[in-house]
Amino acid sequence: MKKTQIGLIGLAVMGANLARNIASKNFDVIVYNRTKEKTKEFIKQYGNEHLFGETRSLSQFVASIERPRNIIIMVQAGKPVDAVIEELFPLLDSDDCIIDCGNSYYRDTIRREAYLAPKGIHFVGCGVSGGEEGALHGPSIMPGGSGENYVRLRPIFEAIAARDFNGWACVTHIGWGASGHFVKMVHNGIEYAVMQIMAEAYDTLRKLYNLSAPGIADIFEDYSKGKLGSYLFDISLKVLRKEDEFQDGASLVDYILDRAGQKGTGKWTAIDALERNVCVPTIAEAVFARNISANKKLRTELSATFEEFHGKNLPPLNKFIPLLKNGLYASILSAYAQWYDLITQASREEGWEVNLAEISRIWEWGCIIRAEILSFLHESFLDAPEWVSHLFAIPEVMSAFRESVPDWHGVVSIIIEHGIAVPTIGSSLSYFxxxxxxxxxxxxxxxxxxxxxxxxxxxxxxxxxxxxxxxxK
Ligand SMILES: NC(=O)c1ccc[n+]([C@@H]2O[C@H](COP(=O)([O-])OP(=O)(O)OC[C@H]3O[C@@H](n4cnc5c(N)ncnc54)[C@H](OP(=O)(O)O)[C@@H]3O)[C@@H](O)[C@H]2O)c1
Known part of the structure; x- marks a missing residue:
């Protein structure tokens, strides 16, 4: 077998799909997985003239890759990444490069880069977003590390990445060091917050206007055709319209327990912001909202002790829908300002030299937070004077707020008056x-x-x- 251009370790859903994506772009890739059966199965199903598997040993896998080697790790974040690095370490040569494409904590990436550097082994912390579909058909890719490594990996990354609104690959060199994993962490924090903002809108519409899940989907569909257009609104329509398989005529969402899980990236983002003295109240509130949701037993007990309070000034639904739309838009925009502030501050402190216009551009497609708003933010950063230090200081952004702020105030006061908790919509407004x-x-x-x-x-x-x-005294 000829030597391959790249190797990939970890054949769970993300690694398997990424390997198939790379091979589909005619790069020769060899895969390896701790559990060898998985590799056998994978190659039986997907092996082809560009996609190979190695089941004998890790050293055979390493020996099959062209030097200097590029090896992607796509295993569970945390200790498994260290375990794989430890196994690879004696097998690699100077100038080989390990690319960690999992959701590793960026401080681990800093540590791993420093650990491998004395042996001349490069380490690239690289965020990959888009879930399993994205990994297969085109993710948004956020590589950090040195510029030289980026140049080396760029042909593969550009070939496999999603395309932005202008047809360019959704990948850029995010910056030095652990910036790629940092920006992916913040991306996931944004995911928490935008989803919670949308959840508060859903909660308001069902509780104050007694709308069914499909009825709310119709409103969200209208929202998704304009400035709120996004992948998260698109998938909302499917979630809200899904019929339940056990309860005739009912919506599945109405039977899902209201207890949200989390894997920690939102919490990491909020903690990091606190440590850097940057304000990200919307992400923090989104994490708190999940924590409160997880406390189902206590909430159920307490809800029996407090009679719900509802105000009396509910506007008709057709008046409320446009108010809510502008309130959602402004809330999301305000939340973006917080995240960009965090990235800016971290970049300054760590010497990463990130480019916010480029980050917005590569989030336009491929990733979970892809949205129309990112195109607006990309253009706004491109047009912004160099001295601009905050999203609110960009004139186009402030004009967008001017148009939305009256409705934003209106919608928050109506919702609060009627006794619905809107921690992220409310905190976005307070931040502004x-x-x-x-x-x-x-x-x-x-x-x-x-x-x-x-x-x-x-x-x-x-x-x-x-x-x-x-x-x-
Ligand atoms: N799932 C998503 O939508 C998504 C999206 C973006 C990023 N990510 C990130 O991408 C990475 C991979 O995610 P995933 O969902 O595909 O898989 P995962 O469930 O996070 O990890 C499973 C993989 O890790 C390997 N592994 C676990 N412990 C190991 C160890 N000690 N030594 C060697 N290998 C070990 C497993 O090998 P075995 O088969 O031998 O157990 C398997 O290949 C994670 O960092 C995840 O956070 C996931």
């Missing part, structure tokens, strides 16, 4: 209000802090640090 307000109540906080702890304060009318004896 706070960030565009030059008069915070922090003066009052500083007074309290100085009173009880002599923490001092600054003044608006003169320079220096001040402390006051506030009471007469």
């Amino acid at each position: 209000e706070a960030m565009t307000d030059n008069e915070h109540p922090a003066n009052y906080l500083q007074g309290l802090r100085d009173f009880f702890g002599a923490h001092t304060y600054e003044r608006t009318d003169r320079k220096g640090v001040f402390h006051t004896e506030w009471s007469d």
Whole structure:
């Protein structure tokens, strides 16, 4: 057998589909999996003139790849990645490159890159989004690591990636070091938040307007034709319209237990933001919302002790639908501002040199958060003056807010008045209000802090640090 251009380890759903995608673009790829039966089955089903399998040993697998070698790891994040690296380590040569395409925590990527560097082995932390369909037909790919490694991997990445709205590959060199895995982590945090924003809209429509799941799908379908167009709205229609197989005429979604799972990427994003002193309230609230949902037993007990409160000023549905649409759009836009702020701050602190226009572009297609809004953000960053330090400072973005803010206020106040929890829609609005307000109540906080702890304060009318004896003892 001739040597292959790339190797891939890990044949669960993502690795298997990625290998098939690579082979379908005429790159020779050899695959390996810890459980050898899986490799045998996979090759029996999908093996062809570009797709090979190795079941004898990892060293045979390594020896089958052209040097300098490129080896993708697509195994479970965490310890399995370290286990695979440990096994590969003695088998690799200087200038070989390991590309971790799983959802690894970016700080692990920093550690692994440093561990392999003394032996001259390159390590690329690479985010891949799009789920199993994306991996097979075109994901959005977020590689970090050095520019030289990107140049080396680029032909394969560009061939297998999805295409953006202008036909370019949804891949870019995100930046140095662990930036690829960091940006993938934030991408997943965005996924949490956008889904929670949409869930709050669904909750409002079913509870305040007694709409059925298919009725809500009709409204979301209308939303998805305009500026809210997105993969998540598209799949919502399918989820909301799915009939239940056990209950005649019922919607499946009405029988799904209201307890959300999570794998941790939203929590990582929120924790990272806190550590960097960046505000991402919408992601944090989305994580909290899942935590609250998971507490089903307590919620059920407490709901029996509190009579629901509903206001009396519910507008007719046809008036509410456009308000909600603008409220959703502004909420998502405000949340994007938070995430971009986090990426900007991390890039500055870590020296990654990420490009927000490019990140928006490669999220236009292939990934789970693909959406019309990303095209708008891509164009906005391209047009933005260099000094722009926040999404809200881009004039086109601020104009979009100006158009939506009155409806956003209206929709949040109606929902809250009628007793529905909207933590992400509400926090997106509060973030926007706070960030565009030059008069915070922090003066009052500083007074309290100085009173009880002599923490001092600054003044608006003169320079220096001040402390006051506030009471007469
Ligand atoms: N599923 C998705 O939609 C999705 C989307 C984007 C990214 N990702 C990320 O992509 C990666 C792969 O995801 P997945 O869902 O395809 O698979 P997965 O369930 O996360 O991982 C299963 C794979 O890991 C291997 N593995 C586990 N422990 C190992 C160890 N100690 N040593 C060697 N191999 C080990 C398994 O080998 P065996 O067959 O021998 O058990 C199998 O190939 C993950 O990091 C995941 O978070 C997943």
